Amino acid sequence: MKYVSHATTHFRRFSARHSRIITDIIYDNTGKRKQRVPLDYSSNWRYNKCNQPPKRQKERDIKMNDFTEMFSLKGKIAWVTGASYGIGFAIAKAYAAAGATIVFHDIRQELVDKGLAAYEAEGIKAHGYVCDVTDEAAVNALVGVIEKEVGVVDILVNNAGIIKRIPMCDMTAEQFRQVVDVDLNAPFIVSKAVIPSMIKKGHGKIINICSMMSELGRETVSAYAAAKGGLKMLTKNIASEYGEFNIQCNGIGPGYIATPQTAPLRETQPDGSRHPFDQFIIAKTPAARWGNPEDLQGPAVFLASDASDFVNGHILYVDGGILAYIGKQP
């Protein structure tokens, strides 16, 4: 009688669902592996689409001096959306320092020009384009241009984002939609546009810039929290759906970072005191400070590099400890 192990049963169920697995294993009655049986994977849409079996990750024997190489982005093309300034710019700068070629875009030409000048001032030759991330046709066209002019994107950072601070009952549905469009629909549109080429290339890294609001609620940011919470789940879903193609999709959840987006929350009050929100953040953050865009550079390089090849579907909160802390007893 043929013995079929518990593991084999699972394997077969898995094979039936994911028919790209090309062999099955038969065990004899002693539990010894006997033969491999080829499975028919011709009906697999993903196999047909990329016209080659998914590539396996390279096996690595880690030695101490491999560590620098493991974090290197040499030869990689990194596209950071909305990266003329702020967090996206800081992340792109770190990628360039790690060896990557930088592609960025922004919504208006003057922002792109400002970004190009800023990269140049840092000694970085970046490729800048104008594109609205919410416009699917424009994003698809831009991917074609990037692939032609620069090459296939290895690393995508969905960074472009907006926030509207309006009490929920005063917010119009149109305003809510605008935020969801940029902060959630756009990462879907841009990721979808690069994934097929990543599959063909055999690898890809997608990093979604989430937020504390992917986990927490707060007054006046209903649309932003809904979008960033959704982005956390889109991250997990991309990881689930495309992990088998050696694509890792993770998120970074910045804490409160001093950028133009959060500048209104740090404005000095007419009486010279700190903005109440500023005081609140200092009290809520174990690190007792706002973050800088540079605080996100190390985590962003890690998630873009080979060092994170088995990290998939996570949100890495870079928040000075806010999410770990219940706050001081008044």
Ligand SMILES: NC(=O)c1ccc[n+]([C@@H]2O[C@H](COP(=O)([O-])OP(=O)(O)OC[C@H]3O[C@@H](n4cnc5c(N)ncnc54)[C@H](O)[C@@H]3O)[C@@H](O)[C@H]2O)c1
């Ligand atoms: N600053 C923070 O404290 C903080 C905290 C958590 C998360 N974030 C997130 O980090 C990301 C970057 O934040 P930031 O503070 O640098 O923001 P920012 O406003 O300074 O920069 C966002 C960039 O996205 C671009 N952009 C906006 N709409 C666009 C569109 N439709 N098409 C193309 N580009 C568009 C902007 O022009 C800008 O260059 C955002 O996703 C934001 O939600 C920021």
